[in-house]
Amino acid sequence: MTADVLIRAEGVGKKFCRSLKRGMYYAGVDLLRMMVGREPDRDRLRKEEFWALDGVSFELRRGECLGLIGPNGSGKTTMLRILNGILPPDRGRITIRGTIGGLIQVGAGFHPRLTGRENIYITGAIRGMTRRQIEAHMEEIVAFSGLEEFLDMPVQYYSTGMLVRLGYSVAAHLEPDILLLDEVLAVGDIAFRYKCLAHLRQKMAAGCTPIFVTHNMEQLAFLCTRVIVFSKGRAVFDGDVDEGIAVYQDVLTEEGRKGQREPGRITYDPRAEVAFLEVASGCEGMIRTGDDVVLRVGIEVREPVEPLSLRIVVESPVAGNIAALETSRSGITIPGDPGRRVIEALIPAIPLLPGAYALKVVLESSTRPYMRLLGPRLLIGARDERRARFLVTLREQWQWVDPAGVWPRAEIPD
Amino acid sequence: MNLVSTTSRSGAVPVRIYTPGWEQRLGVRIWGLMLADVWHSRDLIWRLFWKQWVGQYRQTWLGYFWAIAPTLVAVFAFVLLRRHVLPKFKTPIPYVAYAMWGMTAWQFFSSCFQSAMNALQESGPMISRIQFPRESLVFASIGKNLFTFFLRLVAFAILIVVLYAKREEVQWSIPRMILLAPFSLIPLFFLAVGLGMIMAVLLTLAGDVSNVTPLILQFGVFVTPGVMFPSSPQWPYLLLGLLNPVSAVIEGSQDLLAAGRLTQPNVYAAMTLFSLLVFLAGWRFFRLALPRIQERF
Numbered sequence: 001m002t003a004d005v006l007i008r009a010e011g012v013g014k015k016f017c018r019s020l021k022r023g024m025y026y027a028g029v030d031l032l033r034m035m036v037g038r039e040p041d042r043d044r045l046r047k048e049e050f051w052a053l054d055g056v057s058f059e060l061r062r063g064e065c066l067g068l069i070g071p072n073g074s075g076k077t078t079m080l081r082i083l084n085g086i087l088p089p090d091r092g093r094i095t096i097r098g099t100i101g102g103l104i105q106v107g108a109g110f111h112p113r114l115t116g117r118e119n120i121y122i123t124g125a126i127r128g129m130t131r132r133q134i135e136a137h138m139e140e141i142v143a144f145s146g147l148e149e150f151l152d153m154p155v156q157y158y159s160t161g162m163l164v165r166l167g168y169s170v171a172a173h174l175e176p177d178i179l180l181l182d183e184v185l186a187v188g189d190i191a192f193r194y195k196c197l198a199h200l201r202q203k204m205a206a207g208c209t210p211i212f213v214t215h216n217m218e219q220l221a222f223l224c225t226r227v228i229v230f231s232k233g234r235a236v237f238d239g240d241v242d243e244g245i246a247v248y249q250d251v252l253t254e255e256g257r258k259g260q261r262e263p264g265r266i267t268y269d270p271r272a273e274v275a276f277l278e279v280a281s282g283c284e285g286m287i288r289t290g291d292d293v294v295l296r297v298g299i300e301v302r303e304p305v306e307p308l309s310l311r312i313v314v315e316s317p318v319a320g321n322i323a324a325l326e327t328s329r330s331g332i333t334i335p336g337d338p339g340r341r342v343i344e345a346l347i348p349a350i351p352l353l354p355g356a357y358a359l360k361v362v363l364e365s366s367t368r369p370y371m372r373l374l375g376p377r378l379l380i381g382a383r384d385e386r387r388a389r390f391l392v393t394l395r396e397q398w399q400w401v402d403p404a405g406v407w408p409r410a411e412i413p414d
Numbered sequence: 415m416n417l418v419s420t421t422s423r424s425g426a427v428p429v430r431i432y433t434p435g436w437e438q439r440l441g442v443r444i445w446g447l448m449l450a451d452v453w454h455s456r457d458l459i460w461r462l463f464w465k466q467w468v469g470q471y472r473q474t475w476l477g478y479f480w481a482i483a484p485t486l487v488a489v490f491a492f493v494l495l496r497r498h499v500l501p502k503f504k505t506p507i508p509y510v511a512y513a514m515w516g517m518t519a520w521q522f523f524s525s526c527f528q529s530a531m532n533a534l535q536e537s538g539p540m541i542s543r544i545q546f547p548r549e550s551l552v553f554a555s556i557g558k559n560l561f562t563f564f565l566r567l568v569a570f571a572i573l574i575v576v577l578y579a580k581r582e583e584v585q586w587s588i589p590r591m592i593l594l595a596p597f598s599l600i601p602l603f604f605l606a607v608g609l610g611m612i613m614a615v616l617l618t619l620a621g622d623v624s625n626v627t628p629l630i631l632q633f634g635v636f637v638t639p640g641v642m643f644p645s646s647p648q649w650p651y652l653l654l655g656l657l658n659p660v661s662a663v664i665e666g667s668q669d670l671l672a673a674g675r676l677t678q679p680n681v682y683a684a685m686t687l688f689s690l691l692v693f694l695a696g697w698r699f700f701r702l703a704l705p706r707i708q709e710r711f
Contacts, residue, residue, distance in 0.1 A: 024620065035702065087705070089434055093433045095429065095431050096430045102543070105544060114465060114472070121461055125461035130457050
């Protein structure tokens with residue numbers, strides 16, 4: 001194993017039991033076997049057992065940021081728990097070089113009647129920090145959480161968001177080589193989420209290698225350099241982020257297909273839908289701040305419907321929905337008679353600063369939505385850490401005012 | 415790609431290899447790991463104990479009084495029973511002190527046992543997501559009982575002072591060795607924690623355990639000579655004292671209270687050894703089972 005490989009997983013498998021009672025029974029049987037020095041039944045699937053992870057192999061190198069994505073129950077969290085050493089694998093082998101820390105269940109271990117400060121000591125200890133380490137980081141932790149004035153209040157009076165901030169602030173001050181993150185940035189307000197993302201990037205720059213489980217594709221695109229897509233316990237894709245997200249969409253589509261009339265389309269009405277959305281300007285969907293941007297949308301109407309309107313929502317990973325483009329503003333309605341149409345929106349001098357943004361399309365009539373979310377597949381903007389603190393650029397101009405003697409506010413008399 | 419040098423920021427690079435049953439294959443070396451885990455989590459054990467202890471009493475007005483109250487109530491009931499219901503029996507020290515001591519010892523045993531047994535269940539969400547030595551949950555939950563035991567000892571000491579001042583029931587020349595009596599209960603600690611860790615594992619395999627044990631412990635008060643009444647040399651009551659390690663230890667400590675020496679040092683020694691073995695076996699079993707039962711939280 002070369003020095004920059006931090007994790008090597010080889011054919012890792014883990015099985016679980018669907019039935020609670022049977023699971024208790026199997027655990028008992030396995031324990032008895034272990035007590036007499038025999039191996040428990042690891043390789044064979046007994047009744048009601050299934051492979052939650054099956055033959056997963058990958059290597060993680062220093063400097064990468066790995067995203068694990070996949071539908072619920074596809075094995076991501078199980079993988080994290082195995083990496084964390086909580087569950088032993090039933091098959092395969094995992095080699096880990098370096099220390100591992102987790103930003104998982106950040107609020108775990110809080111005692112409601114103890115104060116925020118007291119709970120910092122407890123959570124810190126649970127995560128392996130010594131008293132001295134906690135005290136050394138105390139000020140940073142408190143400042144990061146932004147909860148200075150509530151610190152001596154019992155945490156039972158904290159809001160959920162405040163609890164998460166406190167828990168995250170403690171966990172974020174660990175300094176592991178490998179950092180496991182399980183959906184931790186799904187909560188908290190926008191400002192705090194942004195702070196966390198920025199903090200994570202700082203940690204990455206300092207040599208920490210994160211593994212990130214998330215359902216938020218924008219955050220994924222913002223942070224990760226590589227993704228592994230899980231489906232039914234197997235790693236079905238390992239590689240580039242954009243491609244991985246596309247594979248993930250396919251997996252979702254595949255799994256969602258079972259209950260739907262029309263496969264692969266998230267739509268409430270099959271009579272009319274958005275067929276595609278693309279960025280028609282720039283190079284391969286990458287545009288720079290200030291460019292004129294053309295978005296092209298294909299609309300297919302299969303059976304006659306009421307006249308439609310179209311809305312494109314721009315979403316930021318840190319700020320949520322930030323803008324909407326609407327055909328109605330240009331006085332355009334989309335005819336409801338069958339046919340394929342293409343419409344373009346021109347956004348002159350786009351003010352968005354570098355970052356990954358998602359575009360969502362909504363097609364609707366005055367009475368019902370014909371909705372299709374295109375999701376995060378189209379990302380605009382480039383990654384540029386220098387200016388990522390702000391969302392938009394305003395094209396202001398500065399100039400001196402002469403003479404300077406005129407003040408808009410009356411001077412205070414003596 | 416390499417942002418920092420190949421050595422870890424903390425110095426030496428720890429390498430861990432997880433394979434199926436890797437702990438099982440360590441053999442005797444597992445003991446080194448177990449001891450190291452407890453040593454490294456001493457801060458954590460202290461914090462978890464402190465959290466339970468402070469959290470428990472912070473919302474009360476009477477605070478530590480509630481640590482002593484259960485013993486006082488039980489002793490009061492015993493004294494009433496002895497005065498009015500039970501046949502008269504002789505105790506080596508005044509009965510109030512006898513019952514107080516017996517009950518303190520028994521409650522120390524049963525609370526340690528129950529804390530160890532429930533330690534995992536009470537922290538389910540933490541166990542399923544965060545990696546830390548699970549033994550720390552067990553040892554921390556017992557800290558609470560040690561502290562309670564200490565408070566009850568203080569109450570017992572006050573009782574002795576009162577009795578000594580009144581000197582009315584029986585003459586009891588308090589031996590100097592009385593100070594050793596609390597320490598003579600240490601085997602109970604090992605026995606309780608060992609059994610508790612075994613039960614903690616069984617509890618994850620069968621929830622019934624949590625229903626059965628309180629019944630057994632309640633019943634235990636009446637079949638453990640030394641708690642409410644002394645052991646009897648008569649058949650079949652003799653068996654109760656002989657087969658019950660808790661009884662042997664409690665009666666040993668009462669010997670120290672009454673006369674300042676053990677009347678049956680061999681029995682006491684055997685039970686001490688037995689308790690230690692139960693502790694080691696319980697801990698080993700706990701550790702063996704952990705990887706298999708952790709997924710059940």
